[in-house]
Amino acid sequence: MTKAVRxxxxxxxxxxxxxxxxxxxxxxxxxxxxxxxxxxxxETGCAPxxxxxxxxxxxxxxxxxxxxxxxxxxxxxxxxxxxxxxxxPALAWDALVGAVRPHLGAPHVLVEGAGGLLxxxxxxxxxxxxxxxxxxxxxxxxxxALGVLSDTLAAVECxxxxxxxxxxxxxxxxxxxxxxxxxxxxxxxxRIDPPVLRFPNLAEGADPAAAGAALLAALR
Numbered sequence: 001m002t003k004a005v006r007x008x009x010x011x012x013x014x015x016x017x018x019x020x021x022x023x024x025x026x027x028x029x030x031x032x033x034x035x036x037x038x039x040x041x042x043e044t045g046c047a048p049x050x051x052x053x054x055x056x057x058x059x060x061x062x063x064x065x066x067x068x069x070x071x072x073x074x075x076x077x078x079x080x081x082x083x084x085x086x087x088x089p090a091l092a093w094d095a096l097v098g099a100v101r102p103h104l105g106a107p108h109v110l111v112e113g114a115g116g117l118l119x120x121x122x123x124x125x126x127x128x129x130x131x132x133x134x135x136x137x138x139x140x141x142x143x144x145a146l147g148v149l150s151d152t153l154a155a156v157e158c159x160x161x162x163x164x165x166x167x168x169x170x171x172x173x174x175x176x177x178x179x180x181x182x183x184x185x186x187x188x189x190x191r192i193d194p195p196v197l198r199f200p201n202l203a204e205g206a207d208p209a210a211a212g213a214a215l216l217a218a219l220r
């Protein structure tokens with residue numbers, strides 16, 4: 001069996017590719033015949049279905065996980081606390097953490113966050129507190145484009161100050177790369193301790209499991 005993969009997948013912000021990367025990792029593990037749990041316990045912008053959670057659940061072959069009891073779902077495309085202020089239900093912290101913890105004993109565990117590390121969940125907690133409560137190393141995903149240097153360095157500093165372990169930083173290649181892509185990896189690798197890895201842009205028809213397998217190999 002492959003060495004246990006246990007990761008909390010966060011990002012430098014919204015829309016950087018967390019779900020694409022998490023889905024690819026889950027698909028790669030499943031393609032090897034290994035049991036994997038892939039969860040997105042917090043998702044907003046559900047109209048009405050949690051599309052990211054559904055993608056993760058399908059990738060690991062556990063469709064029921066998309067509707068895990070205790071997960072937080074909101075229709076408004078806002079941070080959970082902002083959604084609450086807009087009239088959506090409040091996030092129930094104990095129920096949320098309690099929903100995920102029973103799955104942490106699976107052979108492989110992937111938990112995807114929502115947005116970046118400091119997305120507010122309630123008046124005091126953020127995604128960073130969720131990662132800490134679950135005691136999972138971070139896989140920090142960023143968009144490999146202009147601006148990624150400051151965004152990534154800020155996220156790494158944030159995680160480090162909170163005592164969060166970072167397994168790796170993953171730069172996801174966008175469909176329209178700019179000239180910064182030539183140096184982003186090298187500049188970041190010279191400034192931070194975690195490995196800085198690339199993840200390709202998955203064109204239509206691409207096999208996510210293959211990209212996930214390459215990333216798994218690089219994580220060793």
